[in-house]
Amino acid sequence: MQKVYINAHIFTGEGEIEKGYIRFTNEIIGVGKMEHYVKQTDEEESDLTGHYVMPGFIDVHSHGGYGMDNMDADPEKISDMTYRMLEEGITSYFPTTMTQSDENIEASLKAINEAAELNPMIQGIHVEGPFISKAFKGAQPEAFIRPAQLDTLKKWQTLSGERIRLITYAPETGDVKEFESYCRENDIILSAGHSGATYAQLKASGATHVTHLFNGQLGLHHREIGVSGFGLLEDGVTVEMIVDGFHISKEMVKLAYKAKGADGIALITDSMRAKGSPEGESELGGQKVIVKDKQARLSNGSLAGSVLTFIDAFRNMLAFTGCSMQEAVKMSSTNQAREFSLSSKGELKPRFDADMVVLDNDHMLKQTILGGKINAFN
16 A cells, blocks of 8 residues: 655655655655645555654675674575664665685675575675785684685675675785776775775775775874775765774764765674674674673674664764764765665655655654565664
């Protein structure tokens, strides 16, 4: 049945309607101001006075959550875990692999491909490692790290059902020109991450994205701005940010927002298996992880992914920077959809998928709508 929300404060991704309506089935039929609203027969009307409606969140970097990791290579569990992400407002997801043996990565890619056949939320795959720098490995196991290998990537893209859309790599670790050319020709976004590349090396590379800005990379220095500076300075480069208050301080988040602007930032969770689970011991890539006080750390104290939910990332961005709701919507959905050419996602307008979130005045998540199906919370 056709549904319509009325009296809602709507953020379309392109603009804002303070008092509006949105009509939808599995896709959006119409959006407009209440002064132009005409009730139609045989439709389900809901009054959303005091609520915000915006595009569903898009997370292009997350390893798992709710007791599951993409490296577990279980298609049904990956699909089930992805659906759990509706609880945090995510409607499109890039399952992310990590540095492991070829055998384990290939098993994961095949499982994600199978899961994507079951689950429309899966819109691509992010391959993070193993083509990274050992000096900036973070929580990536060093034993499997190596320079970029084109033949390997070609094999992985085939195994994934051509679903790889984003790859984190360190462009300084070898001759990557053919590797980069293949990625450009196959619509795979190149992201500098776990990298010690200099600004000059990055300018000469094919990178147009930076993995988890400030984390696992050559940082800002007054004589070499490194990966972080490249991401902040260059137009046309999108930077990911883990806005949990631990990976990046509140002040640095605000500094990045002021330098980069909302159009160049993509919020991510970089979440791991322990998201949504009680505090205590967990696991990442065969490594013991301790979760305490909303932080996930290896035994040596290094941060190991996050337990951040996307709705918390959204709220934190508002609180840390003072950005507008419309800007937060861009950083949560619209930018990701445009960067990865998700042509029916990231905006609320006719013929786009009815993927939406509904928040109350306190920015608490009340509903996540996936393809017109309403999932209600709280």
